[in-house]
Amino acid sequence: MRSFLGKDIISLKEFGREDFYRVFEVCDRLAPFAYERRNSDLLKHKTLVTAFYQPSTRTRLSSEAAMIRLGGAVTGFSDAKMTRAGDFYQESIRDTFGMLEFYGDAIVMRHFEQGAPAEAARWSSVPILNAGDGWGEHPMQGISDLYTVLKHKGTLDGLHFILDGDLRMRTMHSMSYAVTEFDITVSYVHPPDMGLPDEVKQYIDERNLNYRFVEHIEEAIADADMIYMEPVVQPDYTKARDERSGDVGRTPDNYKVTRELMRKAKSDCMVFHSLPRMDELETAVDKTRHAWYWSEAYYAVVTKMALMALVLGAME
Amino acid sequence: MRSFLGKDIISLKEFGREDFYRVFEVCDRLAPFAYERRNSDLLKHKTLVTAFYQPSTRTRLSSEAAMIRLGGAVTGFSDAKMTRAGDFYQESIRDTFGMLEFYGDAIVMRHFEQGAPAEAARWSSVPILNAGDGWGEHPMQGISDLYTVLKHKGTLDGLHFILDGDLRMRTMHSMSYAVTEFDITVSYVHPPDMGLPDEVKQYIDERNLNYRFVEHIEEAIADADMIYMEPVVQPDYTKARDERSGDVGRTPDNYKVTRELMRKAKSDCMVFHSLPRMDELETAVDKTRHAWYWSEAYYAVVTKMALMALVLGAME
Amino acid sequence: MRSFLGKDIISLKEFGREDFYRVFEVCDRLAPFAYERRNSDLLKHKTLVTAFYQPSTRTRLSSEAAMIRLGGAVTGFSDAKMTRAGDFYQESIRDTFGMLEFYGDAIVMRHFEQGAPAEAARWSSVPILNAGDGWGEHPMQGISDLYTVLKHKGTLDGLHFILDGDLRMRTMHSMSYAVTEFDITVSYVHPPDMGLPDEVKQYIDERNLNYRFVEHIEEAIADADMIYMEPVVQPDYTKARDERSGDVGRTPDNYKVTRELMRKAKSDCMVFHSLPRMDELETAVDKTRHAWYWSEAYYAVVTKMALMALVLGAME
Numbered sequence: 001m002r003s004f005l006g007k008d009i010i011s012l013k014e015f016g017r018e019d020f021y022r023v024f025e026v027c028d029r030l031a032p033f034a035y036e037r038r039n040s041d042l043l044k045h046k047t048l049v050t051a052f053y054q055p056s057t058r059t060r061l062s063s064e065a066a067m068i069r070l071g072g073a074v075t076g077f078s079d080a081k082m083t084r085a086g087d088f089y090q091e092s093i094r095d096t097f098g099m100l101e102f103y104g105d106a107i108v109m110r111h112f113e114q115g116a117p118a119e120a121a122r123w124s125s126v127p128i129l130n131a132g133d134g135w136g137e138h139p140m141q142g143i144s145d146l147y148t149v150l151k152h153k154g155t156l157d158g159l160h161f162i163l164d165g166d167l168r169m170r171t172m173h174s175m176s177y178a179v180t181e182f183d184i185t186v187s188y189v190h191p192p193d194m195g196l197p198d199e200v201k202q203y204i205d206e207r208n209l210n211y212r213f214v215e216h217i218e219e220a221i222a223d224a225d226m227i228y229m230e231p232v233v234q235p236d237y238t239k240a241r242d243e244r245s246g247d248v249g250r251t252p253d254n255y256k257v258t259r260e261l262m263r264k265a266k267s268d269c270m271v272f273h274s275l276p277r278m279d280e281l282e283t284a285v286d287k288t289r290h291a292w293y294w295s296e297a298y299y300a301v302v303t304k305m306a307l308m309a310l311v312l313g314a315m316e
Numbered sequence: 317m318r319s320f321l322g323k324d325i326i327s328l329k330e331f332g333r334e335d336f337y338r339v340f341e342v343c344d345r346l347a348p349f350a351y352e353r354r355n356s357d358l359l360k361h362k363t364l365v366t367a368f369y370q371p372s373t374r375t376r377l378s379s380e381a382a383m384i385r386l387g388g389a390v391t392g393f394s395d396a397k398m399t400r401a402g403d404f405y406q407e408s409i410r411d412t413f414g415m416l417e418f419y420g421d422a423i424v425m426r427h428f429e430q431g432a433p434a435e436a437a438r439w440s441s442v443p444i445l446n447a448g449d450g451w452g453e454h455p456m457q458g459i460s461d462l463y464t465v466l467k468h469k470g471t472l473d474g475l476h477f478i479l480d481g482d483l484r485m486r487t488m489h490s491m492s493y494a495v496t497e498f499d500i501t502v503s504y505v506h507p508p509d510m511g512l513p514d515e516v517k518q519y520i521d522e523r524n525l526n527y528r529f530v531e532h533i534e535e536a537i538a539d540a541d542m543i544y545m546e547p548v549v550q551p552d553y554t555k556a557r558d559e560r561s562g563d564v565g566r567t568p569d570n571y572k573v574t575r576e577l578m579r580k581a582k583s584d585c586m587v588f589h590s591l592p593r594m595d596e597l598e599t600a601v602d603k604t605r606h607a608w609y610w611s612e613a614y615y616a617v618v619t620k621m622a623l624m625a626l627v628l629g630a631m632e
Numbered sequence: 633m634r635s636f637l638g639k640d641i642i643s644l645k646e647f648g649r650e651d652f653y654r655v656f657e658v659c660d661r662l663a664p665f666a667y668e669r670r671n672s673d674l675l676k677h678k679t680l681v682t683a684f685y686q687p688s689t690r691t692r693l694s695s696e697a698a699m700i701r702l703g704g705a706v707t708g709f710s711d712a713k714m715t716r717a718g719d720f721y722q723e724s725i726r727d728t729f730g731m732l733e734f735y736g737d738a739i740v741m742r743h744f745e746q747g748a749p750a751e752a753a754r755w756s757s758v759p760i761l762n763a764g765d766g767w768g769e770h771p772m773q774g775i776s777d778l779y780t781v782l783k784h785k786g787t788l789d790g791l792h793f794i795l796d797g798d799l800r801m802r803t804m805h806s807m808s809y810a811v812t813e814f815d816i817t818v819s820y821v822h823p824p825d826m827g828l829p830d831e832v833k834q835y836i837d838e839r840n841l842n843y844r845f846v847e848h849i850e851e852a853i854a855d856a857d858m859i860y861m862e863p864v865v866q867p868d869y870t871k872a873r874d875e876r877s878g879d880v881g882r883t884p885d886n887y888k889v890t891r892e893l894m895r896k897a898k899s900d901c902m903v904f905h906s907l908p909r910m911d912e913l914e915t916a917v918d919k920t921r922h923a924w925y926w927s928e929a930y931y932a933v934v935t936k937m938a939l940m941a942l943v944l945g946a947m948e
Binding site for chain 3: 037039057058064065068074078275276286294297298300301
């Protein structure tokens with residue numbers, strides 16, 4: 001990937017080490033607009049379409065915020081139920097994206113089915129940015145989180161990441177693909193039925209990623225530089241909201257990040273969580289230097305600014 | 317209709333031949349912004365309000381995209397359930413539009429009841445653009461589709477249109493009203509219980525439109541210049557989504573457009589469909605020169621740019 | 633409150649007389665943009681986030697319209713169901729606003745729980761503007777309505793307000809707090825189970841507000857300068873929409889504003905209603921000089937423009 005102009009961002013499998021650094025460099029150049037809270041004019045003639053087939057706060061709003069910081073405009077839909085695109089027999093991706101491409105100059109897309117953004121990219125003449133596809137990937141989140149680590153640690157090489165929780169989740173896949181391009185060691189810890197998909201395992205094996213599986217997060221905590229989390233329990237929606245309190249406390253200790261656990265970690269170990277959380281991440285951690293999960297929101301805006309500027313040709 | 321400044325766009329009954337050509341001329345002037353994917357500054361001081369009482373992807377997004385291409389801003393609602401305007405005993409149109417007029421400078425409105433935009437126009441001091449009202453009309457779609465035909469054929473006069481499917485649908489009414497202003501011949505083909513409403517039939521009779529009804533689309537296909545389609549079957553919502561496959565194939569051959577049928581058509585016969593589709597329009601047609609239904613999305617943006625520029629006085 | 637820069641707008645308890653006049657002065661300066669329907673460039677580098685946990689037409693759209701008139705951009709969500717912020721066990725305000733603050737430069741927030749905006753303000757580094765919090769307050773509405781009265785009467789001192797209807801509603805609280813800063817007399821009239829909360833009553837008692845309770849609005853109508861209304865009945869949602877007609881007519885005469893009642897009022901008595909209405913406000917009043925409830929929508933835009941310009945430092 002030499003140039004990002006007009007490219008789709010579908011999977012981190014397609015990102016080489018140089019591609020990541022190209023994005024990080026543009027992040028550095030655009031970050032002041034986010035930091036100084038000042039919308040620029042860089043993409044003032046461009047329109048972003050948000051095509052969210054599943055509700056999202058963080059990813060949709062950070063995408064919109066990024067486009068707005070670049071001076072661009074936004075249109076789109078935030079839920080398939082709000083559109084006829086999700087109606088009928090689920091209108092085909094082709095029929096929908098053969099239309100959406102005329103409404104803007106790039107499309108950020110979340111879909112409940114793995115592969116939908118790749119399918120959309122076949123039919124759209126404007127860049128598709130994958131904002132999460134079912135059990136597939138979440139590439140922009142992965143880039144953003146790596147950038148956050150880079151800014152804090154100064155490097156990505158020589159680090160040790162813990163990927164903790166439901167490894168079937170898309171953030172875990174994108175991060176697993178990405179780390180193979182760096183000198184990063186990974187400890188995976190997950191409940192028995194929430195392991196890495198074969199496709200991901202095969203990918204990291206082929207690239208000789210230095211990784212291991214541990215039973216309990218404590219086994220890996222001592223020299224970890226970063227903990228990457230996804231919940232392992234889901235709300236019990238059969239109960240009324242105020243009866244669900246019994247749900248809390250269900251996460252086994254093996255996967256939980258508590259203030260007590262973090263006393264065993266290095267002082268600059270960073271905790272990432274895509275939020276919202278259940279009880280796997282104790283709120284007591286919020287008040288420690290380890291809490292990076294709100295900062296993720298800031299870096300998500302910066303990274304999306306960089307990606308949009310690149311695919312729309314404003315930084316070539 | 318001499319000037320469009322401040323005018324409502326409610327029904328194509330109000331459009332004379334010269335009005336259509338005035339809009340088409342402005343379309344030609346504004347099309348480069350859409351084609352070159354570059355938002356202009358023409359309406360940078362203006363705000364569009366989208367008041368959609370029914371979900372819509374194509375019409376809402378093309379309206380927003382058009383305003384954005386003109387440099388304007390957009391606010392509004394995309395579903396009545398999302399607002400208190402659809403709450404209570406359905407708040408009166410007067411109470412709602414006596415408010416909405418202060419939030420922007422033109423209002424694009426879709427409503428589930430025929431006549432609602434006309435009622436809104438009584439109470440709003442800013443232009444109301446009808447984006448579909450129940451079983452009423454869909455005037456902007458009609459203008460857009462005529463413009464598409466004009467650009468491809470070079471003329472609207474001397475053409476033969478087939479209006480195929482559920483003729484109770486609003487697109488069929490607006491198109492029927494519009495063609496009376498041109499030297500256009502129409503073949504209507506529809507299932508027994510989906511005929512033209514009396515109001516429409518009387519209108520075209522009074523204007524001496526050259527039309528006929530046929531039983532099977534094959535009867536009219538040979539010299540047709542354009543086929544205008546609406547589905548004749550609806551999804552069976554009593555079935556779960558993945559059990560609905562039996563629904564497909566229910567459209568009688570009389571109303572179906574297939575690749576085989578199109579072999580009998582003229583080589584430049586254009587197929588229009590407002591989408592989404594059921595099985596009345598075979599996907600095999602997508603790969604032929606007859607498939608104009610995705611281009612409709614592009615022309616919808618251009619036409620709405622022209623209409624907004626006109627009613628907001630940017631092109632006077 | 634000397635400067636509004638960076639301040640939250642949570643409660644009118646925090647507004648002194650000088651603060652109100654400071655806002656009114658900025659309203660006067662910005663009103664031409666709203667009146668002349670022309671978006672300015674004043675906040676062209678700024679982004680507003682709308683965080684609406686409850687549907688709203690008037691308040692959300694007037695907030696967006698105000699930001700747009702100032703040249704700013706808007707992102708956000710219009711219903712908690714549309715976001716993951718309302719999902720799970722209701723994600724904590726801290727987790728949500730620790731994120732939202734990065735997506736824009738000020739946040740307009742409506743929430744179903746009293747106190748939520750104050751909680752959000754603890755965690756957000758950007759100003760929070762309360763757009764209604766459960767049974768709490770609706771401060772921007774209160775400021776807007778006082779500004780409307782000021783523009784029409786030329787003064788706020790020496791006036792007599794009737795606060796009529798369900799006094800548990802948030803608009804009633806904000807207005808009650810506000811009037812204590814002026815030489816305003818209040819007549820409250822309310823159904824037995826819809827009285828002023830203790831907190832509000834104590835506040836106006838401590839400030840020695842000149843007020844009384846009346847049983848019937850007729851007792852106070854003769855010298856009233858303004859009537860401030862909230863519905864006292866709610867739709868019977870157990871009935872189908874078209875069976876609810878029996879609901880109309882349920883508001884007791886004590887709280888109803890009719891054309892007949894207004895004949896007993898001063899000729900410049902202003903009727904305010906936040907709409908939508910049930911049957912407590914007769915539509916026959918719409919055609920009288922007393923009907924100010926649509927104008928409220930205009931003044932709401934102007935007031936929100938002033939507040940945003942102030943908290944974002946564009947008018948310092």
